[in-house]
Amino acid sequence: MTQFTHQCGTKIVFGQGVKGLGREAAAFGRRALVCYGGGSAKRNGILGAVCSELAEAGVAALLFEGVEPNPRVTTVERGAALCKKEGVEVVIAIGGGSVMDCAKMIAAATMSEGSVWELVTRRAPIRAALPVLTVVTIAATGSEMDAGAVITNWETHEKYGIFDDRLLPRVSFLEPRFTYTVPPFQTACGAADILSHVFDKYYFTLNEKLAFTDGVMEALMRAVVRFAPVAMREPENYEARANLMWAASWALNGYLSPRGGATSCHAMEHELSAYYDITHGLGLAILMPKWLRYCCDGLRAPQIKQFGVNVFGLEASVSDMDGAFAAIEALERFLYDALGLARTLTEAGIGEEHFKEMAKNAARGGGIEGFRHLGAEDVEAIYRMCL
């Protein structure tokens, strides 16, 4: 029987720039921390637009620049210390998943006294968090509409995902035009990330299914397959950017996961980026087809075939096994030919030296659940298929 509990109260403001951000922030407080990555938020004018919205609404803005990809616990610590010192009441993220995740954990760490890493690893509970607003600049993680954050401890090579309702953004501004400057490679990595959220968490499962939700997931994946190459070719194609942006939020907002949360490829990828700082979407793109090949057997082939038929429009009148392999090949063509992403870890400059440790970490706590249970040996074998 399908059972789930879900709530996602994030207010979405789509296609309207950052209009109203000042008013929304002022509802939560008078002092805002504005988090962003490098200079692109400045160059493309988004930071300026946010600051002027805040100023007009009488909200003081403290800038927090330099949130890195795969955000580190040390950055969260710095941000939280600043918030405490300056009496910040609301945190605003301008960026992609890294900035949003970092902002969420800064919001939680500000309301806590203990070690930030203990919060991330759930050894200490999150009891409260400042309200978070986001301004999304890349269609990828869906962090703008989910209550999760992934933080890396660079010293210990650990990357943890935490999920807590208090981390859910209150308001997210989705403006497809803000993604016009995302370069083709990052657009491709974002598309792989969006695809993987559905692919990984929702599609392949031996659990109870809900046909309606399956159909929605297929629609989402079809949108990614159709519009990602368009956005790479025509960076200012509003329709392509809008479809990718809204699909990204939906891929992770929880409404598509009535079957619970298997995240096989994500669990394996998090180890890659904990050790190598590889772009998350690229790591996923390398892993997805290999994982599918590793899982493919008589029990699982029908679903893999269905993926090919309903997402890539492949022929349905073939055997399950032929259909499954055709689906995997279609996925490879999309990721490696249409998106032009690296096919192997070797191409991405990653060797086998840490595979054993990484596999052990990925499978900690009894292995990875999902379409097929994966122990440390399975994970290591999949990493080797990626060489």
Add this chain to the structure above:
Amino acid sequence: MTQFTHQCGTKIVFGQGVKGLGREAAAFGRRALVCYGGGSAKRNGILGAVCSELAEAGVAALLFEGVEPNPRVTTVERGAALCKKEGVEVVIAIGGGSVMDCAKMIAAATMSEGSVWELVTRRAPIRAALPVLTVVTIAATGSEMDAGAVITNWETHEKYGIFDDRLLPRVSFLEPRFTYTVPPFQTACGAADILSHVFDKYYFTLNEKLAFTDGVMEALMRAVVRFAPVAMREPENYEARANLMWAASWALNGYLSPRGGATSCHAMEHELSAYYDITHGLGLAILMPKWLRYCCDGLRAPQIKQFGVNVFGLEASVSDMDGAFAAIEALERFLYDALGLARTLTEAGIGEEHFKEMAKNAARGGGIEGFRHLGAEDVEAIYRMCL
């Protein structure tokens, strides 16, 4: 450019009966009004389960029985008077759209001093509302996840829909098993209602489109077309009931309407049920294909054809006009053959005597916007096509 603002914070508890309802209600207050329709909530044990949940959580339950289909403003007035007198802090609806809508307006009217009809018609603003919880017993209106309510003034033959964020249910319990006892006719009317929400509001538009959302809408309509006849034949088929139930919520929770709210058939149907107390879904089923025929021209045929191809699996390699008429015929076969609903108003016992007034009411305020602008004469012509 696609622009929208949306938020839907309703917590959904799916497939878990009313487990946790007491705790959720107690978070809002100690005295609950429990609204329901006739005796079916009693007979099928749902009322008992709700009362025992409330009692265990220390919440006093006041029963409010007898909410009628197409709920009347006089019923809202009685409920609100009771809430005021008894100091009710939270309103619980057990039922379908009528009970939920009535409960929402009771929640708002309790927090207001003026006339309830003035609130419904927006001549007086809703400033606050008691929190509302719902327990859904039929897959149909989607009121469990939206902020709207439709109330009828029987004296003046007026039926108004009001939409206000304060009316959004806080928690909705969706248990497919609670719909096992819904008879085939009501199941069919509910399915027509679900279909119409997508069909009417989202699918047919000349506005900006978002391919991803189109795909989701098609998935939703396919689920209704596939599972409604199953639920009629096998009332205890969990999969069929679960798909219909979740599709109903999605059809109206706003995430599928980035293009705004045309509601052509609903506007016409509301007049039918304001004058005749016809079941809402049946009125819609009679109207939908006629409206589509009336709208079908060279500009609109491609979209109507696409509806047939993507929802009913019709052949794509025909002309737009042929494809459009094939789509309308497929819709008719679904509504009148598969669901067995009445094809005409005549069959439903409704004549032409009030058509002129009804058409004038439906088109008040400059006509019905949507796929095609409809003035009073257009509406009257469509009503005549339904005879």
